[in-house]
Amino acid sequence: DTEVTQTPKHLVMGMTNKKSLKCEQHMGHRAMYWYKQKAKKPPELMFVYSYEKLSINESVPSRFSPECPNSSLLNLHLHALQPEDSALYLCASSQDKAGGRVGEQFFGPGTRLTVL
Amino acid sequence: LAKTTQPISMDSYEGQEVNITCSHNNIATNDYITWYQQFPSQGPRFIIQGYKTKVTNEVASLFIPADRKSSTLSLPRVSLSDTAVYYCLVGDPYGQNFVFGPGTRLSVLP
Numbered sequence: 001d002t003e004v005t006q007t008p009k010h011l012v013m014g015m016t017n018k019k020s021l022k023c024e025q026h027m028g029h030r031a032m033y034w035y036k037q038k039a040k041k042p043p044e045l046m047f048v049y050s051y052e053k054l055s056i057n058e059s060v061p062s063r064f065s066p067e068c069p070n071s072s073l074l075n076l077h078l079h080a081l082q083p084e085d086s087a088l089y090l091c092a093s094s095q096d097k098a099g100g101r102v103g104e105q106f107f108g109p110g111t112r113l114t115v116l
Numbered sequence: 117l118a119k120t121t122q123p124i125s126m127d128s129y130e131g132q133e134v135n136i137t138c139s140h141n142n143i144a145t146n147d148y149i150t151w152y153q154q155f156p157s158q159g160p161r162f163i164i165q166g167y168k169t170k171v172t173n174e175v176a177s178l179f180i181p182a183d184r185k186s187s188t189l190s191l192p193r194v195s196l197s198d199t200a201v202y203y204c205l206v207g208d209p210y211g212q213n214f215v216f217g218p219g220t221r222l223s224v225l226p
Contacts, residue, residue: 004159042203042216042217042218042219043160043216044216045214045215088157090159090160091159092159104150104162104165105160105162105214106162107158107159107160107161108159109157109158109159110157110158110159112157
């Protein structure tokens, strides 16, 4: 199974709502990532988890809260978002150490988020 | 993190070879060069990765000169389905921190 799944595919939320994005992989990868992608722009790294510990936080506002409950699951909790946070949110995973292609990231299809 | 530059867009015709060059003048010793392909409303997909010289797989080749300050992704005999955005990334994979370049929008015409 070389698939990263993300739910939901689409999400519309108001600025006062609390919602969560979910990402799952069963490839035994120990690194998982959240990216944000605006239209016609490259993905921007938000968070990296390595062995279920947050290893990189790219100065993301606190209204985005990541969580890694176990090695297969990654959540992104959303609260009090702004309309400019509307984007495609991508999850990815990779092997932490060499084995196969070093650093190759497997991406999910993304969640299209619209904040009203 | 090494900053990369790529052409914003390229056009090609079916059956032609396409070469997309990425510049990364301040690449570090530990950095690898990785290329991803992205179709609309999908996540990026790994194409190829290299450190130096030439790497070839079933879909592409990657040419890296000795100074490693640039790299060229070569797609042989493109088809309409190769129309996508191609991203060059430079970074230390063990640091788990890659920065996507601006991307090159390739349009393959019939």
